[in-house]
Amino acid sequence: MNTNTHPISEFLEKYFLHFNAASLVDAAKAYEKQIEDGSKMLVSLAGAMSTAEIGKIFAEMIRQEKVHIISCTGANLEEDIMNLVAHSHYKRVPNYRDLTPQDEWDLLLKGLNRVTDTCIPEEEAFRRLQKHIFKIWKDAEENNERFFPHEFMYKLLLSGVLEEHYEIDIKNSWMYAAAEKNLPMVVPGWEDSTMGNIFASYVLKGELKASTMKSGIEYMTFLADWYTNNSDNGIGFFQIGGGIAGDFPICVVPMLYQDLERENTPFWSYFCQISDSTTSYGSYSGAVPNEKITWGKLDIDTPKFIIESDATIVAPLIFAYLLKM
Template identity: 30%
Template sequence: MSKSQGKKIAPIPMSSNLGVVELIDTYFTAYNSARLREACQLLSRDVFIPGVTVGVSLSGAMTPAGFGVSALAPLIRNGFIDWMISTGANLYHDMHYGLGFELFAGSPFLDDVKLRQEGTIRIYDIIFGYDVLLETDAFIRKILQAEPFQKRMGTAEFHYLLGKYVREVEKQLGVENSCLLATAYECGVPIYTSSPGDSSIGMNVAALALEGSQLVLDPAIDVNETAAIAYAAREGEGKSAAVIIGGGSPKNFLLQTQPQIHEVLGLEERGHDYFIQFTDARPDTGGLSGATPSEAVSWGKIDPDELPNTIVCYTDSTIALPLVTAYTLNQCPPRPLKRLYDQRPALLETLQRDYLAAKANPVVSAGGTEEVATYPCGTPIRK
């Protein structure tokens, strides 16, 4: 066998003082442990460096388990996450920690009928009081009545304002470690939700609408802002990375930025440069959660020249995320914060300008004399 096809596995007995970097680099030798090692090395070597804009999608019940505070917030503060797409549920349960409420490690085998009678909520093996939901709802309902919320807005602005209020509560309560929303607010990291009505946060927004609230969460704003972020990531020698925790709607919302740019707006066709996903979903069922990077190439979501920079690790995200965070915090120097939240208006203006210019100026052939047929958006029609 040619040695160029692989690296020799040379097992070494583990020591009692093994660190996380040595553990992953030396002992994650095959199968999905090797994919996790490759993801950690790719992130620390090529992704978490200057010049790469990193978008992270988050699905699955990660924040109830505390990973918003313990893993994602440190990555944000060290400049490794520039923007995010999250389920509303993750942001809702993240707020419990910012508001000082308690969640507990329990058992997945408890009697759920008894739990309901006792007013206890269960998320697999996490349990907490029903009053945690009611108190969180009450907090949301109260602050959403404030004047800054009485308008149409995208979810990045909405979550920025939420994070601002949660951060104030953290200060009043003396919360030692900020939750994900409060950290993103302080660091200027925009967080979007692809389905804003699909969570308790959206349910409370809807309830206030029945009382005459003027708050409207507009998904069109989110689609354009996220496309503008992805479009700007390529300025100069810049690159765009998609780091996917789980799958679902947040994964698609992160990846669809590229088809939005070339398929709908008729601008450059390239795709994200890096694709790293941690998932337990299979690809053969046809669902988006398990769709592979090579399949994403056919949609223009991933740059075909960058397939070597794509990794899918089939594992539980609650195993992968803390290991990845510990590894990269150890290996990577902090990056300056991009504060993309503050740049949204300028990025959107650039996208709109280039889109309208592309529509107004028909594409011509290489000789410069024959016009090429285009779709209404300006994308050339391929024969």
């Protein structure tokens, strides 16, 4: 009889013993200790993790309160919902490395926007959401209300207007899990996402006001208050990929104690980055964690981990360890 109740977690501890594999386990154990000690954890999502269907496991991390605030790109914010309502229309292209420019053009003509080996169906994904989110934007404007990008998405999900379009189990949507908990979030650079572009197009046409959408500066001031009010037992930083999803929130600490001169501001109490970027000239994503000490983001003794690997492989394994799978 098999008595192995946590096969993935036990597999990792038994076989992931050196190099990036060992870093994965060390980072997972330190993340677990942060939660056990009453610390909170920020998770940043860059890249195309939602299109990679990270929601299948990340949603459970949210439900089990192992994530307390999220920083994500506008793409990850919307692509989880797109997968929710248009999953059957996605097209996988396993031979994507062999595509010619003509092949790529043919995908465009079919309304298939490629992300590595996966094509997002424009009509079924973007347009299926557009009319509903426009109404929510317009209603807010007419009521002289303003919200953040993620708050509008929460309203969209919780309104129930998308239910008839669900094509995956709702429990596999991390955005729906976050909406149910009204999880704090920052979405820096939202304007470069598809929904950000659509919103901008309505502003250009005079159908919406830009001020209806709260700005990146307002996200930073929100984050400053949230960090101040939640850092008594420390706040960890778990970064998936690089880019603005990580760079934006980590800067709140030096801003608080250098620019606002709040000298009692604690450093981030944990740091882990999963990235396939290697250290090179001027690379933020490939910078080793110690570089962040010089910027006033991490302390000398902050537990620091960097796992140089593919986040679509590493992140689910770490989450599985934390969920005792």
